[in-house]
Amino acid sequence: MHLILFVVFAGFCLAGAINLLLQSHPINSALSLIVVMTSLAVLYLMLGAEFLAAAQVIVYAGAIMVLFTFVVMLLNAGQEERTRGSRAAHLVGFPAVVAILAVIATVILHAQGLGTASLSGGITTTEELSTILFTKLLLPFEVTSVLILIAILGAVALARHEDGEPREPEERTSGQ
Amino acid sequence: MNLSQEVPLSWFLLLSAALFALGVIGFLIKRNLITVFMSIELMLNGVNLSFVTFAHQWHAVKGQIFVFFVMLVAAAEAAVGLAIIIAVFRARATLAVDRIDLMKL
Numbered sequence: 046m047h048l049i050l051f052v053v054f055a056g057f058c059l060a061g062a063i064n065l066l067l068q069s070h071p072i073n074s075a076l077s078l079i080v081v082m083t084s085l086a087v088l089y090l091m092l093g094a095e096f097l098a099a100a101q102v103i104v105y106a107g108a109i110m111v112l113f114t115f116v117v118m119l120l121n122a123g124q125e126e127r128t129r130g131s132r133a134a135h136l137v138g139f140p141a142v143v144a145i146l147a148v149i150a151t152v153i154l155h156a157q158g159l160g161t162a163s164l165s166g167g168i169t170t171t172e173e174l175s176t177i178l179f180t181k182l183l184l185p186f187e188v189t190s191v192l193i194l195i196a197i198l199g200a201v202a203l204a205r206h207e208d209g210e211p212r213e214p215e216e217r218t219s220g221q
Numbered sequence: 222m223n224l225s226q227e228v229p230l231s232w233f234l235l236l237s238a239a240l241f242a243l244g245v246i247g248f249l250i251k252r253n254l255i256t257v258f259m260s261i262e263l264m265l266n267g268v269n270l271s272f273v274t275f276a277h278q279w280h281a282v283k284g285q286i287f288v289f290f291v292m293l294v295a296a297a298e299a300a301v302g303l304a305i306i307i308a309v310f311r312a313r314a315t316l317a318v319d320r321i322d323l324m325k326l
Contacts, residue, residue, distance in 0.1 A: 047226070047227055047228050048226055048227075048228055051228040051232065051233075055232070055236050058236060058240065059236070059239060059240075059243075062239075062240055062243040062244075062247075062263060063243065065243075065247060065256075065259060065260070065263065066243065066246060066247045066250065066251070071253050071255045071256050071259075071316075074251075074255075074256045074259055075255075075259060078259050078262065078263065081240070081263065081266065082266060085266055085269075085270060088233065088236075088270065088273075089270075089273055091228070092233065092273050092274060092276075092277040093277055094273050094276065094277070094285050094288075096285070096289075097273060097285055097288055097289065097292075100289065100292055101292070104292050104293075104295075104296055105262075105266070105292065105295070108296060109262065109295065109296055109299045112299055112300065112303055113255065113258075113259065113299070113303070116255060116303045116306060116307065117255055119307070120255075120306070120307065120310050120316060122253065122255055122316050125251070125252045125253035125256065125316075125317065126252060126317060127252060128252055128317075128319055130249065130250060130252070134249045134250075138245070138249045139246070139249065142242050142245045142246055142249075145242065145245075146238055146239070146242040149234075149238040150235060150238060153231050153234045153235055153238070154231060154235075156231065159229065159230045159231050159234075159278060160229075160230050160277070160278050161227035161228060161229050161230060162227060162228045162229075162230055162233065162274075162277060167277075167280060169276070169282055169285055173282055174282055174285060174286065174289070177282055177283070177286060178286060178289070182286060185290065189290060189293050189294070192293070192294070192297055193293065193296070193297050195297075196296075196297035196298075196300050196301050197300065199300075199301050199304065200300040200301050200303070200304035201304075203301065203304035203305055203307070203308050204303075204304040204307045204308060206311075
């Protein structure tokens with residue numbers, strides 16, 4: 046049962062991630078990223094992280110991806126044009142990716158004492174999580190709320206027009 | 222094969238490494254600004270899975286709290302990043318990263 050769950054949702058995860066790379070239209074990439082994030086939520090449940098599974102669906106698959114799809118539609122982003130890209134990416138980037146993946150895989154496969162995951166295993170309840178979050182880590186939590194506030198202000202300031210009204214092409218030439 | 226057997230945690234770690242590598246490859250090959258940004262989110266998710274796996278392994282709550290903060294920062298980052306993308310699109314009328322090669326507007 047656990048194995049089937051893991052194989053199915055890890056397969057969804059990888060298929061979504063590979064589909065994200067293969068699709069040339071941003072909206073298709075965004076939708077496959079939603080598949081990845083939702084399957085990750087199921088994997089979090091298998092690892093006993095119930096709060097994070099809910100937060101993954103709400104924050105990532107919900108809020109962040111709505112923002113992404115909204116921007117894709119707002120900017121009317123069409124097909125991307127495939128170009129060669131930089132030579133540095135080909136010469137350094139891809140070998141580096143393969144090297145990092147090989148090193149990580151070797152380390153993981155040789156690691157001793159890694160346990161197993163099952164649905165019947167220990168679950169970290171939201172209560173345990175919030176006890177630590179609101180006692181020992183209260184200051185970082187509050188600082189993060191200030192960070193979110195600054196991010197909202199920054200997003201609004203960046204995304205709005207400078208002069209508050211849509212710019213016309215002839216205005217731009219006279220301003221320059 | 223016994224289908225009710227438990228899943229070894231190394232599989233989760235391998236999946237997280239694969240997701241991270243796919244995110245890096247997407248960052249390198251994608252030519253659309255928004256899709257490049259999505260690849261970064263994919264990398265963040267890969268790392269998050271790794272955190273949750275180790276939190277399960279050591280029965281420690283702190284790993285999950287780390288993921289919680291990563292999610293909050295990712296939300297802030299997505300809001301600001303997409304606002305920057307909108308500003309760039311307004312100035313350049315393109316989303317192709319090849320044509321966005323100057324820092325000034």
